[in-house]
Amino acid sequence: MRNLKMIVRYDGTEFCGWQTQPGVRTVQQTVEQAIQSITQETRVRANCSGRTDAGVHAIGQVFNFYTGTRLDGATLVKAVNAKLPDDVAVTSCEEAGQAFDANRDAVKKLYRYVINDTRIPDPFQRRYAWQPRRRVDTERMHRAAQCLLGRHDFRCFETQWPNRLSSVRTIKHIAVTRHDDCAWVEVEADGFLYNMVRAITGTLYLIGHNYWPEEKMRDVLEGMDRREAGPTAPPQGLFLVRVTY
Amino acid sequence: MRNLKMIVRYDGTEFCGWQTQPGVRTVQQTVEQAIQSITQETRVRANCSGRTDAGVHAIGQVFNFYTGTRLDGATLVKAVNAKLPDDVAVTSCEEAGQAFDANRDAVKKLYRYVINDTRIPDPFQRRYAWQPRRRVDTERMHRAAQCLLGRHDFRCFETQWPNRLSSVRTIKHIAVTRHDDCAWVEVEADGFLYNMVRAITGTLYLIGHNYWPEEKMRDVLEGMDRREAGPTAPPQGLFLVRVTY
Structure with a gap:
């Protein structure tokens, strides 16, 4: 075979x-x-x-x-x-190779979450972006996100914890950037917990429109309690972009 | 009022x-x-x-x-x-103004037809582009299209002619350009016949993959017979981009 x-x-x-x-x-x-x-x-x-x-x-x-x-x-x-x-x-x-396993052998995966944040949502993006009708500050979100870099226990971003053996993962890259009428949240890690990118995005969103201070992200991470993080952003904004072996 | x-x-x-x-x-x-x-x-x-x-x-x-x-x-x-x-x-x-009529007062309208012409169609474009799974030569299409510029009887591109008082229109701009994995056919005119842009695109498509010679476009225009033009391209690739008053 x-x-x-x-x-x-x-x-x-x-x-x-x-x-x-x-x-x-x-x-x-x-x-x-x-x-x-x-x-x-x-x-x-x-x-x-x-x-x-x-x-x-x-x-x-x-x-x-x-x-x-x-x-x-x-x-x-x-x-x-x-x-x-x-x-x-x-x-x-x-x-x-005969032993290759697409799940077990993945070294890292890159996810992108797209937020179409114009006050008037674009009908052509409604299937491929979250449209909260509220402009976010991507630079502020980017700064807030950087404390997630590296090896941490991310249970604060896991829906229905515990459902994996360990909630420790390593984020190798996290960036929030603007692309015209969209904000992109990109997260590359060696693995992800259930709904992790969507919970990170929901938290960054609250920081991005000044509902929470930038420093809140570190508190959420250290609190290790899903209830302290932001909402789970809806699925249609999320893309699995690339898997590295 | x-x-x-x-x-x-x-x-x-x-x-x-x-x-x-x-x-x-x-x-x-x-x-x-x-x-x-x-x-x-x-x-x-x-x-x-x-x-x-x-x-x-x-x-x-x-x-x-x-x-x-x-x-x-x-x-x-x-x-x-x-x-x-x-x-x-x-x-x-x-x-x-009280007398403004969006239909009657339009000086020109710009339509764009999008062809996603990669051999492997992009699932994210299937609602917003025609996907013929065949690469087209946009430079060839652009050259062929130029003979349509100006004032002509365009009945060769009208589905079910005659259904307007006159089939004479003036094309002010027509261009075929490449945008990554898509070809764009843009036509700006003082008015359009029924299915006109889609019939022009279907004709350009046959020229674009060398089924017809470039010179065929002039024959089609002068023939004034819908049956001599190419097929009507499907609706999902067509966008009304701009109306000028």
């Missing part, structure tokens, strides 16, 4: 997240069915870098799967895309 | 075009109802620069309406947007 690594992008709006669940439309099931229809195998299992929630998008989600097909990567990309609906597309396919 | 001029943008995907029709969701009806609920008037009539078809988008559609309200423009924008669904937004409102 070959072990193949695929990169996939999807508009998460009409998916109930990555992971297969009975009775609902998920990315995993959609991708597995498309591959199966090409390779004529009855059981293909797509193992992703980390599942995304309902409504969350991906530009560079990665998964691996074992297959007996002899088709080369470029042919598989073309054939699988011809079977996929238009809200999901495979962008690359390459041979991976 | 005051005569107000509003600019509106909308994602046309879930509208059956601009014009009110019984039993379907249209931009006109949606906008009129939002305004009526603010001004408390029973009959507001939004008169637009030119109706858009089902699935076509607008960045800068313009309409005027007569109203007795005393609310100022900025307040009306805010109040009306609060009533509108998130796929349509009013971006400005200003006082117009």
